[in-house]
Structure formats: structure tokens, C-alpha cells
Amino acid sequence: MEYFSIFLMLLVSVGLACLIFGASYFLGNQLPDTEKASVYECGFDPYEDSRNKFDIRFYLVAILFIIFDLEALFLFPWSVSLSYLSSMGFWTMVDFLFELTVGFVYVWKIGALEWE
Amino acid sequence: MKNNICFNNIYIPRAVVLPSVIVLETTNEFSKFYEFCRFIEKYPNRNFPGIDTTMDFSLIHQNCFKMFLPEVFLATSILILTLYAVFIATSKKLGYPLIIKNLNRLCVLVLFMTFLLIHNISVSFLLFYQNTFIFDLLSSNVKQILVIATLFSLVISEDTVIKQKINNFEYFILTLCAVLGLMFLVASYDMISLYLAIEMQSLCLYVLAASKKDSSFSAEAGLKYFILGSFSSALLLFGISVLYGMTGTTNFDNLHLLLSGLGYDTSFLITSIEKALLAISAAFFFKVAAAPFHMWSPDVYEGSPISSTIFFAIVPKIALFAVFVRTFQTIFSSFEEFFIVLLIFFSICSVIVGSFTALRQKRLKRLLAYSSVGHVGYLLLAFSSNSLEGVQALFFYLIIYMLTGLCIWSVVLSINTKTNLEKSKTLLDLGSVSYSNALLSFTALIAFFSLAGIPPLAGFFAKLEIFVSALESSLYFASFVAILSSVVSSFFYIRLVKTMYFEKKEEDTSGIPVNHSCSLVMAFCSFFLVYFFVDPNFLLLLAQKMALCLF
Numbered sequence: 042m043e044y045f046s047i048f049l050m051l052l053v054s055v056g057l058a059c060l061i062f063g064a065s066y067f068l069g070n071q072l073p074d075t076e077k078a079s080v081y082e083c084g085f086d087p088y089e090d091s092r093n094k095f096d097i098r099f100y101l102v103a104i105l106f107i108i109f110d111l112e113a114l115f116l117f118p119w120s121v122s123l124s125y126l127s128s129m130g131f132w133t134m135v136d137f138l139f140e141l142t143v144g145f146v147y148v149w150k151i152g153a154l155e156w157e
Numbered sequence: 158m159k160n161n162i163c164f165n166n167i168y169i170p171r172a173v174v175l176p177s178v179i180v181l182e183t184t185n186e187f188s189k190f191y192e193f194c195r196f197i198e199k200y201p202n203r204n205f206p207g208i209d210t211t212m213d214f215s216l217i218h219q220n221c222f223k224m225f226l227p228e229v230f231l232a233t234s235i236l237i238l239t240l241y242a243v244f245i246a247t248s249k250k251l252g253y254p255l256i257i258k259n260l261n262r263l264c265v266l267v268l269f270m271t272f273l274l275i276h277n278i279s280v281s282f283l284l285f286y287q288n289t290f291i292f293d294l295l296s297s298n299v300k301q302i303l304v305i306a307t308l309f310s311l312v313i314s315e316d317t318v319i320k321q322k323i324n325n326f327e328y329f330i331l332t333l334c335a336v337l338g339l340m341f342l343v344a345s346y347d348m349i350s351l352y353l354a355i356e357m358q359s360l361c362l363y364v365l366a367a368s369k370k371d372s373s374f375s376a377e378a379g380l381k382y383f384i385l386g387s388f389s390s391a392l393l394l395f396g397i398s399v400l401y402g403m404t405g406t407t408n409f410d411n412l413h414l415l416l417s418g419l420g421y422d423t424s425f426l427i428t429s430i431e432k433a434l435l436a437i438s439a440a441f442f443f444k445v446a447a448a449p450f451h452m453w454s455p456d457v458y459e460g461s462p463i464s465s466t467i468f469f470a471i472v473p474k475i476a477l478f479a480v481f482v483r484t485f486q487t488i489f490s491s492f493e494e495f496f497i498v499l500l501i502f503f504s505i506c507s508v509i510v511g512s513f514t515a516l517r518q519k520r521l522k523r524l525l526a527y528s529s530v531g532h533v534g535y536l537l538l539a540f541s542s543n544s545l546e547g548v549q550a551l552f553f554y555l556i557i558y559m560l561t562g563l564c565i566w567s568v569v570l571s572i573n574t575k576t577n578l579e580k581s582k583t584l585l586d587l588g589s590v591s592y593s594n595a596l597l598s599f600t601a602l603i604a605f606f607s608l609a610g611i612p613p614l615a616g617f618f619a620k621l622e623i624f625v626s627a628l629e630s631s632l633y634f635a636s637f638v639a640i641l642s643s644v645v646s647s648f649f650y651i652r653l654v655k656t657m658y659f660e661k662k663e664e665d666t667s668g669i670p671v672n673h674s675c676s677l678v679m680a681f682c683s684f685f686l687v688y689f690f691v692d693p694n695f696l697l698l699l700a701q702k703m704a705l706c707l708f
Contacts (some may be wrong), residue, residue, distance in 0.1 A: 143236050150243040 101153050112141055170291055171550070221285035224292045228275040228340055234267040235333050242326040256326055261315045264329045264369045268308040268336070275300050284346060288408050291346035295706035298699060299343045299479045304473050306559050307336050312674045313567045314464035319460050321369060329369050332468060335361035339476040348407035351480060355393065355444070356472065359386045365465040366457055378460025385453040389443030396436030399685045400488075403429050408694060428535045431495050438499055441481045445474055447537060448506030453529045458526035462597055466522055467566045473557045479703075482548055483541060486707040493543060501635045502540035507534025508639045512646035521569055524649065528608065531646050538639050540625040542630035545701075545708050550622035552700035557607070557619040557689065564604040564682035571671040571679075588654060588660040597671060598657045603683045605654055609647035615689035615696075 119126075119134050148154060174291040222229070238260065245256055267625060275297055282681040283292045311332065318328065340356030345351040363386060367379020404415050416430065421631055439450065448453035458466050489496055511531020518524040532554075544579055572590055592597035607616030620643065671679075689696055 050176060140236060147239055147243045150247045152247070 042124070098156065105148060105153070108141070112138075159614070162577045171330060174370065181697055190382060200352060202524065202680070221283075224278065224280065224283055224285050224290070226278070226643065227271045227681050228337060228344075229628070230274055230335065230663065231267065231271050231337050231340070233328060234270075235337065238263060238333070239330055246326055255324055256386070257329075258315065260326050260329045261311055261318065264333055265308055265311050267333065268304050268311070270302045272301055275304065284410070285306050287412055288410050289347040289350045290341075290344045291409075291707045292344060295479060295483065295703045296343045299475055300340050301309070302321070303336060303339050303343070303472060303476055306475075306563070307332065307468070309563050309678055310464075310467045310471050310566075311574045313563070313570060313678050314467055315674060316672050317570055318462075318464045321464065323368055323462060323464070325368070325370075327465075330337045331361045331364050331368075335365065335468070337394065339473060342480050343476050345480065346409045346464055348400065348409075350648065351484070352394060352397060356390060358476075359390065359444070359688075362386075362465075362469060362473070365468060366461040367464060369462040372460075372462075374460040374650045377460055377549065378457045380451055381460075382457045385443065389440045389450075392443070396433040396440065399429055399433035399436065403433070408485070409487045413490070416488060417491050422610050430489075431492065434489055434492055434496055435499070435608035438481075438496065438503075441477065442503055445477050445481075445533050446526075446530055447533045448505045448508075448510040448530060449503070451507070451510060451533075455526040458522045459520060463522070463566075463570065467570075470566065471562045474533075475552075475559065478536060478540075478551065478555060482551065483707060485540075486548075497541050501632065503535050504537035504541055505635055505638050506636070507531060507537060508642040509534075512642040515646065515649050518649075519583050521584060521586070521708040524584070524653075525565065525569075528646065528649075531642065532608075535620065535623050535643075538627050538635055541635065542626045542632060544624070544626060544630055545704055546626040548704035549628045549697070549705060550619070552703045553622055553693075553696055556696055556700065557615045560682045560685055560689075561604050561616060562605050564600060564679055564686065565608070567675040567679045567682075568597060568601040571675050582651065584656055585660075587656045592661070594671065597679075600679045601657060602654050603686055607651040607686045609650040611647070612692055613687070615686045615693065618693050624654065 115137070116134070119130075123131065178516065182603060190483045219622065242256060242260055247253065278292070280292060281294060282561055284290070285292065287302060311329070337355050338356075338361060340353035342358060345354050363383040367376050369375035397407065400412065400435045404412060406412060406415065443450045443453075458469065461469065485496060495510045507530055511527055511529075515524050515527035515531065518527060536551050536554055539554060541547070542550075571594075572582070572586055587601075590601070603614060607614035610616045610620040624640060625637050627639070678683055
């Protein structure tokens with residue numbers, strides 16, 4: 042019974058997702074063409090040969106995105122619990138942001154952000 | 158339930174907890190005070206007459222910060238060096254200079270400063286940051302050894318890095334990051350910090366293995382190391398999560414109290430914890446390349462640029478062994494019967510695989526990789542004797558092994574520098590070294606004989622200590638196998654010496670210039686390999702101090 046509320050949450054969210062998706066599927070006007078019907082995957086054709094060469098910069102951008110995404114993810118719980126933390130907790134985060142900035146400066150200077 | 162303490166939903170008798178918490182194994186007043194504060198922090202509802210229990214605990218952490226001064230210094234230096242290097246190396250005005258040599262020397266300086274800072278800490282025991290980290294003689298000594306070994310490996314590989322055209326300055330910064338990770342690893346006293354530290358150091362090592370961008374061997378080595386390393390990390394995480402699921406804590410101290418207090422009545426719990434123990438030790442055997450899990454190490458050693466190979470071969474092992482021994486002595490000490498069998502099995506596998514596969518190797522780096530598998534076997538044998546003498550022998554052997562390793566790798570760097578560095582060195586390259594450079598070949602002879610354990614050298618005592626401690630713990634079969642394979646392994650060390658002295662190479666028998674730093678390190682190591690045979694007391698005492706932290 043401990044997890045009953047989570048189970049309810051699961052049921053409601055699954056139901057809601059089915060409802061919204063089903064409504065847009067059955068009630069909306071649909072005019073498919075090739076571009077719309079194909080899978081959207083960052084500009085690549087998802088069904089071509091997997092051994093094709095493509096630019097490593099896609100990976101670089103993705104990795105950098107993940108790092109800064111996680112930074113935001115880390116900031117949320119910190120900002121909520123800031124009132125419970127001592128000054129140590131505050132300065133730890135400031136240090137974290139500073140170190141991330143150093144990494145960002147490095148990435149910038151080394152030229153990883155330049156597309157051409 | 159009045160006499161029991163609720164501890165993560167498990168009731169343990171107060172009689173078990175209180176003495177262990179109150180025991181103040183400390184030398185100065187500050188740590189006693191800290192221990193007491195920790196005690197109050199744990200049981201805030203108790204009344205202590207005359208003591209204000211509502212004090213600000215953040216003030217205490219400011220003092221804990223002093224324990225991390227070396228690490229903080231190293232981390233700050235890494236940041237500063239990164240900024241310095243990236244601004245200089247991309248500066249158009251200076252003409253995009255190569256700052257490899259400059260950065261190498263700066264890293265050596267930083268490491269030396271770190272060594273002094275570690276040496277300077279006068280506290281001899283402290284648990285800090287909510288018991289996440291520990292500072293004791295074991296961790297501080299291993300940290301010092303780590304830093305010095307890295308310093309030496311950077312010094313000897315300076316010229317090689319330039320010759321190999323590893324022109325990215327990140328190489329050295331990653332080396333420093335790996336050392337920082339290893340220092341955290343040695344200090345960690347909680348499964349979370351242990352896992353994070355292992356990840357930190359191994360991520361740096363993967364990049365170091367792949368650091369020669371234009372070589373496909375290096376890329377292959379990096380990828381192999383990455384895949385197998387993350388597999389072992391996943392195993393480690395699995396073990397930790399089982400342990401957490403069974404006990405509800407990740408802290409070494411709490412785990413120690415819980416697992417020694419529970420007794421053997423609940424068999425499901427026991428088998429689960431044995432599974433956790435199996436997963437954690439498998440991950441550890443992966444990391445140190447013990448026998449059935451050794452497959453990655455020859456390929457990684459062979460493919461990586463030689464400067465990275467030196468770092469892999471010399472530095473991380475002592476930190477991994479220190480933290481492994483600590484984990485087992487604190488957490489799993491009541492599961493002796495189970496894990497000793499495990500250790501003996503892996504030890505026997507390692508010594509056999511190490512000695513018999515190394516017989517057929519043609520390439521120097523692969524041969525040294527297999528020989529290091531064999532040495533891991535001896536180290537595990539020392540640990541499986543599960544006594545103070547055994548752990549002492551383990552640390553003694555590790556230090557001697559690092560000295561010998563430094564010596565051998567500087568010899569490998571020094572031979573054959575005229576021909577192409579791309580080609581990996583084979584045994585034949587050692588041919589007729591004695592004609593071209595007699596001193597170099599004599600140094601190599603000392604190092605190889607010491608590895609083989611031949612008497613007038615320190616390696617003899619190291620092996621003797623291990624076998625004596627194993628025999629005292631009645632591990633007759635394991636020591637029998639280990640001694641026999643030690644005989645087999647001495648064959649290929651002696652064959653190397655024979656190649657150097659009695660085989661003539663056709664081309665190029667003129668004198669080989671050995672670079673200055675390599676020759677200094679070789680002289681230092683070979684001197685101590687002889688000296689520690691005459692007077693091993695210093696090292697034995699050091700090893701005993703380290704071992705005493707765990708018993």
C-alpha cells in the first residue's frame with residue numbers, strides 16, 4: 042500500500058496520454074506527406090546504412106548539451122533546499138558553477154563550438 | 158526497544174553501537190572533539206548536560222577542509238593549468254605554441270607541492286564530511302606514494318611524449334585528474350564516494366589510452382578499456398546496490414557495525430550480501446586485471462602510447478589495492494571464509510596465467526602486461542592470508558613492484574630510440590644492448606632479477622614475505638602453486654637478460670644516448686632495489702604502519 046499513490050499516478054498518466062493522443066489521432070484532420078510521415082531524427086534518415094560517415098560535431102554538441110542540462114538539473118534541488126543548507130552548501134554550488142565555467146571557457150577557446 | 162537504537166529501520170543493540178562510536182582512536186584533541194560532535198549529531202534527542210547540542214555544525218566542516226588541502230590544491234592547479242594551457246595554445250599572437258614540455262614540468266611541480274602538502278598534515282586519524290572520507294596513515298601514505306610515482310612517470314616519459322607527437326596539452330591535465338581521482342579513491346569511506354572516485358580516475362585513463370589520435374591501435378585500446386571498464390563499474394554498482402538494498406546504508410562504518418552485529422541467523426540476508434561481495438570483488442579484479450578478468454590489460458598496454466602505458470602499469474594498482482583491502486577489512490570481515498576462497502581462486506588463476514602466457518609473448522609491452530597479471534596473483538595471495546603480516550607483505554610488495562616497474566619502463570623507453578617509435582618494441586630490440594650500453598643493460602638486469610625474486614635484490618624479500626605470510630596462514634596449496642609459477646616466470650625474465658647479453662643484433666650497435674631524466678630515475682630505482690635488500694626496515698615499517706590501520 043506504500044506505493045498505491047504512485048500506482049494511481051501511473052494509471053492516471055497512462056489514461057491521460059491515451060486520451061490526448063487518441064483524440065488528436067481520431068478527431069484531427071490528417072494530411073500526411075513523405076516529410077511528415079518520416080521519423081524525425083535530427084536531420085538524418087533513420088533507415089540508411091549505419092556505416093555512413095557523419096560529422097563528429099553532432100556528438101560534441103550533444104555531449105555539451107548534456108553537461109549543461111545536468112547542471113540545470115542539479116541546480117533545481119539545490120535552490121529548493123537552500124534554506125536548509127549552511128554557507129558551505131551555498132559555496133559548494135558556486136564552486137561547481139565556477140568549475141563548469143572553466144570547462145566552458147576551455148571548450149570555447151579550443152574551438153569546439155565553431156561549426157565551420 | 159528502549160535499549161536499542163533505530164538505525165535505518167533496523168534495530169541494533171545499543172551495546173554494539175555505542176562503544177564503536179565512542180572509541181576515539183585519535184591523537185589530537187580536535188579529532189576527539191569532532192568524534193564527539195558526530196556522536197551528538199547522530200543522536201540529537203539525547204541530553205548532554207552542560208553541552209549545547211544546537212551548535213552550528215558547518216563550522217566543523219571548515220576544519221575538515223584542511224584535511225583536503227592537498228586535493229583542493231591539486232584541483233585548483235588543474236583548473237589554473239587548463240586555463241593557462243588553453244589560452245596559450247590557442248593564442249594567435251604567440252603562433253599557436255606547443256607547450257608540452259612546459260606543461261609537463263608544471264605538472265611535476267604541482268605534484269611535488271601536493272606531496273609536500275600531504276606530508277604536512279599532522280592529524281593521524283579523522284573521518285570527515287559525514288563519514289564520507291577518511292584520513293589515516295594508510296590513505297596519507299598511499300597518497301604520497303601515488304603522487305611520487307606519477308611524478309616519476311611524468312619525468313621519464315617527457316621526451317617520449319614529444320617524440321610520439323602527442324601534441325595535445327590535455328594529456329597532462331588528464332594525468333593530474335586521474336591522480337586526483339585516485340587520491341579521492343584512497344580516502345573514500347563510503348560506497349558512493351568510492352564509486353565516484355573510481356569513475357573519475359578510470360574516465361581519465363580511458364582518454365589517456367586513446368590519446369594518440371592518429372593511431373588506430375590507440376583508439377582500439379581506448380575503446381576496449383572503456384567498454385570493459387564500464388562493464389566492471391556496472392558490476393561494482395550492482396554489488397553496492399545489493400548491499401544498500403540489504404542494509405540501507407552505504408557508509409563503511411555503518412556497514413561494518415550492521416554486518417558484524419547481525420549474526421548468521423538470517424540466511425537470505427547472508428547469501429545476498431555474499432552476492433554483493435562477489436560482484437564488488439569481480440569489479441575490483443577487473444580493475445587490477447586479475448586472471449580470468451585480465452583479457453583487456455595486454456591489449457590496452459600494447460595499443461596505448463607508451464607514456465600512458467607507464468602510467469597504467471605503475472600508478473593505479475596501489476590505490477585500488479589499498480581501497481579494496483580497506484573495504485574487505487572494514488565491511489566484510491565477518492565473511493572471511495567466503496572471500497578467502499574467492500581470493501585464493503583468483504590468485505592461483507593469476508599466477509598461472511601470468512607466468513605461462515608471458516612465456517610466448519614476443520612484444521615487450523604485452524610481456525610486461527602478462528607479468529603484471531602474475532604479480533597481481535602474488536598480491537592476492539598475500540591478501541588471502543588475511544593477517545597483519547599478509548597485508549604488510551602486500552604493501553611491501555606493491556612498493557617494491559612500483560620501484561621495479563619504474564626502472565623497467567625507463568629501460569624500455571631508453572632502448573632503441575633511433576628507430577621508429579610507431580613500431581612497438583619486441584624482445585629482439587633488447588638484443589646486444591650490453592654491447593652498446595653496458596650500464597643500461599646492467600640496470601635492466603637488476604630490475605628483471607628483482608622481479609624474478611633473485612636474492613641480492615629487494616624483490617626477493619618482497620616474495621619471501623608473501624610466501625611466509627601465506628604459509629603461516631596454512632595456505633599450503635596456493636603457495637605451492639605460486640612458488641612453482643614463480644619458477645616458470647623467472648624463465649622469461651632471465652630470457653630477457655640473456656637476450657640483452659648474449660644475442661647480437663645485426664644493425665645499429667653503436668652507443669645509445671639515454672636521456673638525462675630517465676637515467677636519473679633508473680639510477681634512483683636500481684640503487685633502492687639493492688639498498689632495500691640490505692636494509693628493508695624502512696619499507697617494512699611503512700608497510701606495517703599502513704597495514705595496522707586496517708586491523
